[in-house]
Amino acid sequence: MPNIATTSRRRDDVLALPIRLDRAIRNQSQQVHSALRAGIVDGLLAPGLRLPSTRGLAEQLGVRRNAIVAAYEALLSDGLVEARHGAGTYVAAALPAPETAAPVAELDIRIPPRRPFALGFTLVDPALLKRLAAASRRRIAQAAPDELGYGDPRGSLHLRNEVAHYLAANRGVRCDPSCILIVSGTQHGLRLCIDALLAPGDAVWFEDPGYVASRHTLSTTVAKLVPVPVDGEGIVVTAGEKADARARAAYVTPSHQFPTGVPMSMARRIALLDWARSAGAYVFEDDYDSEYRFAGPPLTALAGIGGERVIYLGTFGKTLFAGLRLGYLVVPPELVARVVAARAAQDRFPPVFMQEALADLMADGVIAAHMRRMRPRYRQARDVVAEALVKHAKGSLQLSAPAQGLHLLATLPPGAPKGAARLIRERAGIECRLLSDARIVQRGPDGFILGYSGFAAKDLADAARRLGRAAQDVLRDSRPPRG
Amino acid sequence: MPNIATTSRRRDDVLALPIRLDRAIRNQSQQVHSALRAGIVDGLLAPGLRLPSTRGLAEQLGVRRNAIVAAYEALLSDGLVEARHGAGTYVAAALPAPETAAPVAELDIRIPPRRPFALGFTLVDPALLKRLAAASRRRIAQAAPDELGYGDPRGSLHLRNEVAHYLAANRGVRCDPSCILIVSGTQHGLRLCIDALLAPGDAVWFEDPGYVASRHTLSTTVAKLVPVPVDGEGIVVTAGEKADARARAAYVTPSHQFPTGVPMSMARRIALLDWARSAGAYVFEDDYDSEYRFAGPPLTALAGIGGERVIYLGTFGKTLFAGLRLGYLVVPPELVARVVAARAAQDRFPPVFMQEALADLMADGVIAAHMRRMRPRYRQARDVVAEALVKHAKGSLQLSAPAQGLHLLATLPPGAPKGAARLIRERAGIECRLLSDARIVQRGPDGFILGYSGFAAKDLADAARRLGRAAQDVLRDSRPPRG
Numbered sequence: 001m002p003n004i005a006t007t008s009r010r011r012d013d014v015l016a017l018p019i020r021l022d023r024a025i026r027n028q029s030q031q032v033h034s035a036l037r038a039g040i041v042d043g044l045l046a047p048g049l050r051l052p053s054t055r056g057l058a059e060q061l062g063v064r065r066n067a068i069v070a071a072y073e074a075l076l077s078d079g080l081v082e083a084r085h086g087a088g089t090y091v092a093a094a095l096p097a098p099e100t101a102a103p104v105a106e107l108d109i110r111i112p113p114r115r116p117f118a119l120g121f122t123l124v125d126p127a128l129l130k131r132l133a134a135a136s137r138r139r140i141a142q143a144a145p146d147e148l149g150y151g152d153p154r155g156s157l158h159l160r161n162e163v164a165h166y167l168a169a170n171r172g173v174r175c176d177p178s179c180i181l182i183v184s185g186t187q188h189g190l191r192l193c194i195d196a197l198l199a200p201g202d203a204v205w206f207e208d209p210g211y212v213a214s215r216h217t218l219s220t221t222v223a224k225l226v227p228v229p230v231d232g233e234g235i236v237v238t239a240g241e242k243a244d245a246r247a248r249a250a251y252v253t254p255s256h257q258f259p260t261g262v263p264m265s266m267a268r269r270i271a272l273l274d275w276a277r278s279a280g281a282y283v284f285e286d287d288y289d290s291e292y293r294f295a296g297p298p299l300t301a302l303a304g305i306g307g308e309r310v311i312y313l314g315t316f317g318k319t320l321f322a323g324l325r326l327g328y329l330v331v332p333p334e335l336v337a338r339v340v341a342a343r344a345a346q347d348r349f350p351p352v353f354m355q356e357a358l359a360d361l362m363a364d365g366v367i368a369a370h371m372r373r374m375r376p377r378y379r380q381a382r383d384v385v386a387e388a389l390v391k392h393a394k395g396s397l398q399l400s401a402p403a404q405g406l407h408l409l410a411t412l413p414p415g416a417p418k419g420a421a422r423l424i425r426e427r428a429g430i431e432c433r434l435l436s437d438a439r440i441v442q443r444g445p446d447g448f449i450l451g452y453s454g455f456a457a458k459d460l461a462d463a464a465r466r467l468g469r470a471a472q473d474v475l476r477d478s479r480p481p482r483g
Numbered sequence: 484m485p486n487i488a489t490t491s492r493r494r495d496d497v498l499a500l501p502i503r504l505d506r507a508i509r510n511q512s513q514q515v516h517s518a519l520r521a522g523i524v525d526g527l528l529a530p531g532l533r534l535p536s537t538r539g540l541a542e543q544l545g546v547r548r549n550a551i552v553a554a555y556e557a558l559l560s561d562g563l564v565e566a567r568h569g570a571g572t573y574v575a576a577a578l579p580a581p582e583t584a585a586p587v588a589e590l591d592i593r594i595p596p597r598r599p600f601a602l603g604f605t606l607v608d609p610a611l612l613k614r615l616a617a618a619s620r621r622r623i624a625q626a627a628p629d630e631l632g633y634g635d636p637r638g639s640l641h642l643r644n645e646v647a648h649y650l651a652a653n654r655g656v657r658c659d660p661s662c663i664l665i666v667s668g669t670q671h672g673l674r675l676c677i678d679a680l681l682a683p684g685d686a687v688w689f690e691d692p693g694y695v696a697s698r699h700t701l702s703t704t705v706a707k708l709v710p711v712p713v714d715g716e717g718i719v720v721t722a723g724e725k726a727d728a729r730a731r732a733a734y735v736t737p738s739h740q741f742p743t744g745v746p747m748s749m750a751r752r753i754a755l756l757d758w759a760r761s762a763g764a765y766v767f768e769d770d771y772d773s774e775y776r777f778a779g780p781p782l783t784a785l786a787g788i789g790g791e792r793v794i795y796l797g798t799f800g801k802t803l804f805a806g807l808r809l810g811y812l813v814v815p816p817e818l819v820a821r822v823v824a825a826r827a828a829q830d831r832f833p834p835v836f837m838q839e840a841l842a843d844l845m846a847d848g849v850i851a852a853h854m855r856r857m858r859p860r861y862r863q864a865r866d867v868v869a870e871a872l873v874k875h876a877k878g879s880l881q882l883s884a885p886a887q888g889l890h891l892l893a894t895l896p897p898g899a900p901k902g903a904a905r906l907i908r909e910r911a912g913i914e915c916r917l918l919s920d921a922r923i924v925q926r927g928p929d930g931f932i933l934g935y936s937g938f939a940a941k942d943l944a945d946a947a948r949r950l951g952r953a954a955q956d957v958l959r960d961s962r963p964p965r966g
Contacts, residue, residue, distance in 0.1 A: 347674070
């Protein structure tokens with residue numbers, strides 16, 4: 001039971017402060033030091049107050065006198081007390097005013113709840129987690145001393161080799177592992193590119209509509225975002241040239257434009273690369289969910305057909321799950337040194353163990369097998385949503401169900417009243433991003449960006465039914481009465 | 484055995500390109516697609532070339548015709564081929580010129596080898612790794628679906644709770660876990676502070692001599708570093724006020740100044756906090772290795788005595804090891820929202836599993852026990868180095884062996900010739916930072932910053948002997964002959 005010194009003031013040598021000693025912990029001097037320090041810093045023991053003699057406090061607390069001597073010495077080192085020769089120990093006369101630490105009351109940290117149609121969730125096989133867990137255990141338990149110190153800013157060579165193989169086989173991107181950086185995800189990779197390659201005030205083409213998180217990353221770090229419209233072939237390069245031909249970079253999602261789902265045509269790809277070459281600009285290719293293509297193999301990445309201006313951003317956040325915090329950056333050889341230097345002034349290098357564990361799973365074919373198992377499940381999820389929307393919206397929503405990816409776009413018909421999308425989302429009680437959230441310049445009808453990965457088919461069908469019905473209801477209510 | 488199509492040109496329907504099919508892999512259409520894509524992108528199959536008929540290529544490769552049809556469709560989606568009605572399939576006429584991916588030849592990534600006296604290495608108990616491995620396996624295998632998606636930008640609440648307890652008991656810092664952010668290490672934490680709290684061009688006081696990596700992080704992101712000299716009480720606050728009283732922040736190492744080892748006196752702490760309050764400036768307290776104090780409990784942190792201007796930077800890189808990539812930031816409540824927003828545009832949130840595993844070990848007392856076991860070993864390492872230097876340098880080096888931390892400083896006597904330190908280091912064949920590396924303004928004699936953690940006592944003694952002798956030799960050689 002903890003000993004509580006009373007606040008009695010019978011004699012000078014009794015401390016007017018309760019000190020709880022936990023007898024189970026051996027280091028009593030440290031406990032006394034902590035308690036006195038807290039009392040002084042809090043102002044309970046006022047500047048100039050004489051502390052009890054070491055003998056007196058030892059008796060009061062029932063501990064060895066040496067423990068009190070050590071505690072007082074530590075307070076002296078801290079500068080919290082002063083020893084006056086022959087006169088004892090006093091709380092230091094000059095101390096900062098005490099403060100009270102307040103918790104953070106109203107912090108706006110919105111992590112979307114796991115329900116349809118939030119983006120960023122995935123299905124994760126318990127069997128896969130088990131394999132990852134075993135690989136992680138093995139990698140940590142068998143870590144060599146050299147693996148525990150500072151590492152290569154690009155990350156594990158083992159994982160970079162596996163990523164290079166994966167990209168060559170699946171994305172048509174051939175690169176040397178020396179040009180790959182392992183990062184936390186696509187936003188982290190984008191941020192490194194910004195730090196390394198752009199200066200404040202540089203203009204950057206941005207797909208409109210486009211990916212909200214990347215817009216945030218770019219707009220809070222680079223001064224000038226140039227919205228460039230997207231049509232059925234992807235980013236309209238001529239519009240970009242008209243808006244700002246001298247931009248320093250373009251951020252694009254060529255395999256599966258976010259949120260429209262359009263793949264960038266070869267003509268546009270060529271036009272974009274031509275512009276980048278002539279302007280000396282960079283193309284940031286965010287290839288965020290190209291792995292899950294439901295018809296045929298994945299489209300070749302832009303980095304696979306004209307790499308010297310293209311920085312490729314990939315992630316395991318969609319193939320596996322976001323909480324893994326692993327993605328990668330493929331950088332043209334002549335830019336690697338600059339991106340590596342930018343990392344030195346940021347997070348330095350990525351954590352070792354999960355990289356090695358993931359590389360083990362890739363080398364064993366476990367990740368490829370996981371993707372093969374997930375692909376039909378995501379296709380089914382897409383179909384469940386699309387079918388329920390078609391059935392229940394009865395024409396109130398237009399769908400573009402893409403051949404790949406983890407979300408689809410449902411748009412309102414032209415002429416739908418302003419604010420209808422927000423109202424429909426509220427009535428349906430669903431979680432989702434609106435198309436207008438992804439637009440910089442507001443034009444055309446609003447819509448719903450519907451993430452379908454990571455949820456049970458039943459929940460998806462239910463949410464889609466509610467969305468379809470709400471859309472019908474809201475549009476019917478808002479229709480002007482026939483004249 | 485892989486099938487190799489010959490380059491024979493007997494008839495139109497034979498492809499003039501070797502295609503290796505791995506029969507062990509089921510998806511043959513994808514293999515054909517990849518091979519043709521590579522051939523087109525590389526320019527081996529020139530724009531305008533007619534591809535064999537699907538039937539012809541199927542025969543040539545000995546696969547089902549459907550596989551070839553699917554491969555051609557994928558190439559069509561890629562935009563790499565064109566179908567001309569009734570006339571077959573042709574390599575697209577307009578394609579980017581082929582490129583060759585070059586490896587990165589001469590990248591200057593210097594990771595110090597693990598030998599005395601490199602900084603940043605630690606001793607890691609195999610038993611600790613085993614515990615960490617087991618906790619990691621458990622946390623991954625048992626992860627709930629909600630733990631796999633996007634997480635709190637501050638990191639795991641479980642770990643933040645443990646860090647809050649640790650800081651209260653050991654560093655005199657009391658804070659709510661809502662004010663803690665889990666980061667990759669102190670440099671990462673510092674970078675988040677810079678992004679959140681400073682504007683380009685802001686002046687920042689920096690200890691001179693000071694910690695090289697932090698100087699790099701600050702100077703590559705913030706325009707104006709203000710070198711402020713350090714004396715036996717720490718940073719000279721009056722000199723800082725004279726140099727730039729309106730600076731926006733001060734970066735300090737109060738518990739154990741890097742590299743001098745001096746703890747900041749209470750008078751200086753008060754002066755620094757007073758300046759920060761009146762200037763509205765921030766104090767970045769890097770508490771990088773305060774855990775390992777060899778005499779008495781650790782000194783109270785600056786954040787523990789006057790927190791509202793102080794941002795506290797801690798790391799597990801020294802208590803455990805750098806490759807773990809886990810550290811923390813304690814932010815005054817009113818600044819948390821800004822730092823969290825800065826993280827949204829950076830690496831978003833930290834990886835989940837290692838945080839939970841570490842928190843489990845902290846809760847079980849495993850980390851505290853590890854620190855108790857390591858403390859005498861590091862003290863012994865310090866003593867081995869100090870004794871060997873005293874013995875072999877015979878007065879050619881002055882030592883300041885600190886009461887805490889993982890390095891000591893050995894300085895040359897006043898009047899030692901310019902360049903002597905570099906020469907001595909070379910002759911001794913040791914790995915170490917020079918004091919002049921840590922100086923912004925060069926003044927006073929040079930010296931050696933000697934990291935002693937992470938190495939065997941025998942290797943330390945050997946390296947210290949070589950350093951001591953080299954110092955003696957070089958200084959003797961450079962002494963002017965007696966007149």
